[in-house]
Amino acid sequence: MEQERPTSEKPGHPPAQASLHEVRTAENSAAFLLPKLQSMKESNPHLKLLDVGAGSGTISVSFSKLIPDGHVIGVDVNANILPRAQAVAEEAGVQNIEFQQGSIYSLPFPDETFDLTFCHQVLIHIGNPWDALREMLRVTKRGGIVAAREGDYETECVWPESSELLKFHKLMAGLMSAGGGTPTAGRQLVSWALKAGVERSQVTLSFSTTSYQTPSERTTLSEGLCDQLRGGARLREKAVKFGLGTEIDFEEMIQAWKEWAKSDDASLAMLHGEILVQK
Amino acid sequence: MEQERPTSEKPGHPPAQASLHEVRTAENSAAFLLPKLQSMKESNPHLKLLDVGAGSGTISVSFSKLIPDGHVIGVDVNANILPRAQAVAEEAGVQNIEFQQGSIYSLPFPDETFDLTFCHQVLIHIGNPWDALREMLRVTKRGGIVAAREGDYETECVWPESSELLKFHKLMAGLMSAGGGTPTAGRQLVSWALKAGVERSQVTLSFSTTSYQTPSERTTLSEGLCDQLRGGARLREKAVKFGLGTEIDFEEMIQAWKEWAKSDDASLAMLHGEILVQK
Numbered sequence A, B: 001m002e003q004e005r006p007t008s009e010k011p012g013h014p015p016a017q018a019s020l021h022e023v024r025t026a027e028n029s030a031a032f033l034l035p036k037l038q039s040m041k042e043s044n045p046h047l048k049l050l051d052v053g054a055g056s057g058t059i060s061v062s063f064s065k066l067i068p069d070g071h072v073i074g075v076d077v078n079a080n081i082l083p084r085a086q087a088v089a090e091e092a093g094v095q096n097i098e099f100q101q102g103s104i105y106s107l108p109f110p111d112e113t114f115d116l117t118f119c120h121q122v123l124i125h126i127g128n129p130w131d132a133l134r135e136m137l138r139v140t141k142r143g144g145i146v147a148a149r150e151g152d153y154e155t156e157c158v159w160p161e162s163s164e165l166l167k168f169h170k171l172m173a174g175l176m177s178a179g180g181g182t183p184t185a186g187r188q189l190v191s192w193a194l195k196a197g198v199e200r201s202q203v204t205l206s207f208s209t210t211s212y213q214t215p216s217e218r219t220t221l222s223e224g225l226c227d228q229l230r231g232g233a234r235l236r237e238k239a240v241k242f243g244l245g246t247e248i249d250f251e252e253m254i255q256a257w258k259e260w261a262k263s264d265d266a267s268l269a270m271l272h273g274e275i276l277v278q279k
Helices: A015-022 A030-044 A059-064 A079-092 A131-137 A163-178 A185-195 A215-230 A231-240 A247-262 B013-024 B032-042 B056-068 B077-093 B131-136 B162-176 B186-196 B215-231 B230-240 B247-262
Strands: A050-052 A069-074 A097-101 A114-120 A140-159 A203-212 A269-279 B049-052 B071-076 B097-101 B114-120 B138-157 B201-212 B266-277
Touching: A015 A131, A015 A215, A015 B186, A030 A059, A030 A140, A030 A203, A030 B049, A050 A059, A050 A131, A050 B077, A059 A069, A059 A079, A059 A097, A059 A114, A069 A079, A079 A097, A097 A231, A114 A131, A114 B201, A131 A140, A140 A163, A140 B138, A140 B201, A140 B266, A163 A203, A185 A203, A185 A269, A185 B138, A185 B266, A203 A215, A203 B138, A203 B266, A215 A231, A215 A247, A231 A247, A231 B049, A269 B138, A269 B186, A269 B201, B013 B138, B013 B215, B032 B056, B032 B114, B032 B138, B032 B201, B032 B266, B049 B056, B049 B131, B049 B266, B056 B071, B056 B097, B071 B077, B077 B097, B114 B131, B114 B215, B131 B138, B131 B186, B138 B162, B162 B230, B162 B247, B186 B201, B201 B215, B215 B230, B215 B247, B230 B247
Parallel strands: A050 A069, A050 A114, A069 A097, A114 A140, B049 B071, B049 B114, B071 B097, B114 B138
Antiparallel strands: A140 A269, A203 A269, B138 B266, B201 B266
16 A cells, blocks of 8 residues: 655645755756756657656756756645645746646556656655556656666664664664565665566666765754654654654654754765666 | 785785776776866876775776876785786886885875875774874875775665575674774764864765676676685685684575576665865
8 A cells, every 4th residue: 555655745844844855856866867868858858757756846846947848747645745846846937847646556647658757765665666666667658767766774874873863763664664665675676676577678776875964964854853753744653653662762862863963973874776767 | 903904905816806896996986086186186287196005906097097197106004915906007007106015004105295195995994094094194285185985884785685695794794893893984984084183174075885786796796705705815714713604604605695696686785985084
């Protein structure tokens, strides 16, 4: 079953939480796709691109800027996030974009509709990622590209270390698994693509990193995570339900993230897997 | 105490093992430094660059090509590797390079000799990396750069998973720790630089990845690791000495790596930390 993304992508989400997702752009979250996008655009400026699990739409909007003569559709399973995505598009002044509700398991489009079908941090949260990839392939034109970038949460490394931050890591991995997701998604993408029916020769695999380490990055991350620990995105409620944390744990983790953000030598980094599938 | 690198960088090392290190170039192992190198070269084509722990010299040689009017010195604590490094330089036809024996803790150069002082996968293996960074800073000119790239071995992710490959990971981390090294080096670089006496504002931190996933990359990695498991680089001898593995374990791990290399969906990836320190 498809899960809601355990994120803050809802109306009324506190700003600190939203800012954690809204820093995402095509440039920082889909760099592996951009050379291919560029070469495809040169032969066809009117590319149709689908961003699945678009959330607040910041990646979708940056795609729409990269293909001004093309068209972008962002879908998200959570209809409540769509007004925020539309607002992001309006603020950016882009016209060649629209957002609609849709599940990655059953995309509301005919076969072979898009030149490029993309998702970011979606497969990591769902139970049958190979079915999702098969559906993404269905709506992609022959000769088109399906692209996915997913974190490998087990590679997350945080410095300085503390027992509270380690506890937080385990809490998040536990929530992901309890929700049907796969904390080691990044390393499994090729395996999932093969299970979706493609040949290995159709798949290009790469890896990249996401990190937080400058004072402003540390503040953004710390505030976003503390916000979740205070109850945003129902994290606290779910954690207690699954027996993954106590009220005391949450307060200690909040303190630990606040301390972490103040450390000159602090960083958090994680590896992401990336696949380009040539249909 | 400084440790020999647990590598194959010795005369008589089997080719498979050597090939694991000799694929390293400035482009794939020092990409984070190259924009800075380029801008420094524009104002001074006669840059002096020191590569500490140069091993087989493949990175040093690619640096020497990038600064044809500059000069590169590669040092390694292990004098036995120097002939191989010189052979690599001769094969590449570069003249502006030399290799000599030297310890990262006591570099055989006066203060402020080099414009750029670099090391790759050295600090991860030694007991007092902050002292090594302080020594690298000593031989670097004011206005020059000290750069280091070190793996974070605890972020290594291997797919498909198996108990034998997990055992191998623990064996390698155990050997690194037993030898005085730090498997989580990548995430600690800023902390070590601060301990070496620099200000946080002098340090630029980044992260990148190393991965093996194409058929030829998988074969190179698998053969190199199997070679070590058969006794190369004294891995087997050291592992038994530290109680980190039995003879049966080694044979099982060799089989597991051979199987891994044959898997279409196999990959191994790891995160690296990178620092540029402005002196």
